[in-house]
Every structure is written in C-alpha cells, then in structure tokens.
Amino acid sequence: MPGYPSSLTKLVILLGEPLGHSLSPAIHNAMFAHLGLDYLYLPVEVAREDLAVVFNGLRRMNVAGCNVTIPHKVAILELLDELHPQAAALGAVNTIRFADGRAIGYNTDGEGFLRSLAEGGIASVAGQEILLLGAGGAVRAIAMSLAFAGAAAIHICNRSGDKAERLAAEINAKIRPCAATVAAEGGALRQVVARCQLLVNGTSVGMHPHGQALPIAAEFLAPHLTVADIVYNPHTTRLLAAAMERGCRVVHGLGMLLHQGALGFALWTGIEPPLAPMRAAAEEALAAREGRG
Ligand code: ATR
Numbered sequence: 359m360p361g362y363p364s365s366l367t368k369l370v371i372l373l374g375e376p377l378g379h380s381l382s383p384a385i386h387n388a389m390f391a392h393l394g395l396d397y398l399y400l401p402v403e404v405a406r407e408d409l410a411v412v413f414n415g416l417r418r419m420n421v422a423g424c425n426v427t428i429p430h431k432v433a434i435l436e437l438l439d440e441l442h443p444q445a446a447a448l449g450a451v452n453t454i455r456f457a458d459g460r461a462i463g464y465n466t467d468g469e470g471f472l473r474s475l476a477e478g479g480i481a482s483v484a485g486q487e488i489l490l491l492g493a494g495g496a497v498r499a500i501a502m503s504l505a506f507a508g509a510a511a512i513h514i515c516n517r518s519g520d521k522a523e524r525l526a527a528e529i530n531a532k533i534r535p536c537a538a539t540v541a542a543e544g545g546a547l548r549q550v551v552a553r554c555q556l557l558v559n560g561t562s563v564g565m566h567p568h569g570q571a572l573p574i575a576a577e578f579l580a581p582h583l584t585v586a587d588i589v590y591n592p593h594t595t596r597l598l599a600a601a602m603e604r605g606c607r608v609v610h611g612l613g614m615l616l617h618q619g620a621l622g623f624a625l626w627t628g629i630e631p632p633l634a635p636m637r638a639a640a641e642e643a644l645a646a647r648e649g650r651g
Contacts, residue, residue, distance in 0.1 A: 363398050368420055370399045370626050373409070373434070374427035377401040382425055384643035385619055389631045392639075397422065397627065406433065413437050417461065422626040424454040431495065438463040447532055448502055450495065453622040464625065467496060468503025470618025471588070477617075478609035480556065480584055484508035488556045489540070491573045493521040496588050497560035501525060505533040512537045513550045517561075551578045559587045564595040566648070572596055581605035590615055591644060616640055 372382055386399035404412045409430055414437070416424065426434050431450040435441070438451065439460040445451045451463035475483065488509050490497055493516035504512055512529065514537060516522035526537035540550045551557065551574075563573040569592050579585065585601035590611035598608045616637055623631045 364396075365420070366396060368395075368397045368422040368626075369416075370397060370423055370425070370622075371416055371421055372399065372401040372425045372427065373404050373413070373430050374401075374425075375403045375405060375429065377403050377427070379647065380427070381615065381640055381643045381647070382619060384646075385616075385636060385639045386623060388639035388642075389623060389636055392635050393627075393629065393631070395627055395629070404430070406430070409433055410437055413461075417456070417459070421456055423456055423622070425622060426452050426454065435463065437461070444468060444502070444506070447506075448499055450499070452618070453625060455625045464621075465499060466618040466621035467499035467614070468506075470616075470621055471500045471586075471614045472503055472507060473617035473621075474609055474613030475556075475584075475586065477613055478584065478586070479607060480609075482507070483556065485510045486556055487511040487513070487550075487554045488558065489513045489515060489550055489554045490558050490560055491515050491563075492560035493518070493525045494560065494562075497558075498525060500558060500560055500588070501529055501537065502533060505529050505536055509536055513540045513554065514538070515540045515542050515547060515550075517542055547574075548578060551583070552580075555582065555584065557583050557585050559585075559589065559595075559597055562589065564597050565589045566591045570596060572600065576600040576604070579604040579606055583607075584609065587611045588614055591648070593641075593644070612637070612640055612644075 383399050383401050390397040434451050440462045442464040445463045445465040448465050453464040453466050455462050486509055514522040514526050522539040526539050529537040540546050559573045561573050563571045579601050584607040586609035587595045587598050588611045589595050601608050620631050
C-alpha cells in the first residue's frame with residue numbers, strides 16, 4: 359500500500375456541515391494506517407440543497423461508505439436503498455455502507471452507547487430503571503436502544519418538557535410501553551433517581567467551554583447509581599467527577615463516540631478495529647483540538 363491515496367484507495371466520506379470540530383477523520387485515518395488498510399476518511403461539507411447531487415455522485419466513486427452528521431441525518435433517508443431496522447425506527451442515519459451498488463443506512467449511536475455501557479460494567483440493561491436527561495437526537499437513539507434492549511422503565515427528563523413527552527410517546531408506541539417523563543423541577547425527580555440503577559446525561563450541559571455546569575443536582579447522586587455522560591469534552595465532566603466523589607460507577611462519553619465509530623469501521627472494512635489504539639487516537643485528536651481552541 360502506498361503512503362498516499364491512489365485510484366485504488368477506498369474512500370469513506372463524512373457528510374455534514376460544519377465539520378471543523380469532528381474527531382472522526384483523525385480517529386479513522388489513524389486506524390486505517392494502524393491496520394495497513396488502503397482507505398481514506400474524508401470530511402466533505404455539504405449544504406442541505408446539495409446533499410442529493412453529492413450523494414448520488416459518491417455512488418459512482420470508489421466509496422466504501424459514509425458517516426452522516428448534522429444537518430443531514432434525516433434528509434439522507436430518502437436517498438438510500440435500504441435501512442437497518444434500528445435506523446428505520448429512529449428515522450435517522452449516521453452510517454452508510456455501499457454494497458453491490460446499494461446504499462444501506464444504519465444508526466450506530468444507540469448500539470455504540472450500549473457497548474460503552476458494557477465496557478463500563480453494565481453488560482445488560484434488561485430489567486433496569488433508567489433516568490435519561492435530555493430529549494435531543496442523541497437521547498432519542500439511546501432511549502430507543504435501551505427500550506430494544508429490555509429496560510424495565512425509561513424516565514425522560516428534559517428542560518423542554520413537551521419534547522420529553524413526544525419522545526416517551528414515540529417509544530411507547532413504536533417499541534414497548536416502558537417510557538415516561540419526569541419534570542426537571544420538583545420532588546418527583548429525586549424519587550425517580552432513588553429507584554434508578556442508571557443515570558445518563560444526554561444533554562450538552564457540562565460541555566467545554568461551559569465545563570462547570572451540572573445537568574442534575576450533585577446531591578441526587580448516590581452509590582447505587584451508574585452515571586454515564588455523552589459529553590466527552592472535557593473527558594471527565596463535572597457530573598462524572600461529582601458521581602465518582604459520591605461513590606457511583608461512571609461511564610465516560612468518549613466510549614460512545616469510540617464504539618459508534620468502531621461499528622462503522624467494521625461495516626466499511628469488515629474488520630473489528632482494536633479499541634486500545636482507537637481510543638489513543640481519539641484522545642490524541644481531542645487533546646490537539648483543545649490545544650487549538
Ligand atoms: P443532540 O442532537 O446532540 O442531542 P440537541 O438536539 O440540540 O442535540 O439536544 C440537546 C439537549 O440538551 C436537549 O435535550 C436540550 O434541552 P431542550 O430540549 O430544552 O433544548 C438540552 N440542553 C441544552 N442546553 C441545556 C441547558 N442549559 N439546560 C438544560 N438542558 C439543556
């Protein structure tokens with residue numbers, strides 16, 4: 359394999375706008391080099407109105423697949439030939455594999471989250487009560503995967519309560535009647551936390567540069583809880599630090615990013631990437647970005 363791309367190089371294209379802050383190119387290109395694979399991961403910023411023309415052009419090129427991010431995760435659906443059931447249930451695609459001229463859409467966010475939980479010691483969420491903070495796109499994927507995986511109860515708490523209501527109703531109708539909402543203010547939240555085994559922050563609260571913010575009062579955290587954060591910058595958020603101080607088990611946000619990426623990598627190459635060098639590449643890319651920003 360040459361040290362530079364050739365006409366034989368397989369491409370993986372990241373479609374979104376803007377893409378300046380994505381860690382995925384650094385992670386995947388490091389893994390292609392690590393494994394000696396003649397692949398190139400290329401971020402391509404595409405405006406909404408150009409998505410169809412660009413995507414249909416990719417079909418004629420040596421492209422193994424794509425990642426899709428904001429704002430195209432939903433718009434891409436109508437351009438695909440086939441959808442994996444989890445992507446169909448979610449109505450959003452973050453990973454595409456081209457096979458025999460067909461474009462197949464997947465969503466690896468939820469499965470990536472479940473794998474990061476497994477790595478953090480929760481091999482199964484079956485029968486568990488779970489509190490989810492937030493109701494955006496990331497929480498939707500996580501909530502649906504938790505419902506598919508047999509969670510006993512999923513409590514959704516969001517600043518905008520109507521979004522939480524809509525998400526709970528959708529899960530109950532599409533998957534299983536296991537979701538309910540809980541108000542962000544008032545005593546009910548404390549009672550729910552006491553019953554849950556797992557608490558997940560799926561909001562952007564605590565993300566750099568607002569690293570001092572907490573998505574839930576630290577006094578609610580107790581040792582019976584595992585606390586997972588989807589925020590990965592900073593690596594240990596204030597929430598995770600407070601959880602550790604209070605004796606909780608914690609699951610870092612970088613794990614979800616890593617595992618959803620590993621799932622995509624396997625779809626494009628047929629190879630399960632080793633996680634240790636992939637994690638090192640992610641941490642290095644994050645550190646470089648923090649240095650810049
Ligand atoms: P993503 O697709 O990455 O999940 P998103 O759809 O913008 O991003 O969702 C961000 C989540 O963080 C939402 O649940 C948002 O709450 P709202 O639905 O009320 O907007 C939540 N969030 C963002 N900033 C917040 C803040 N300061 N306090 C509480 N929740 C916040």
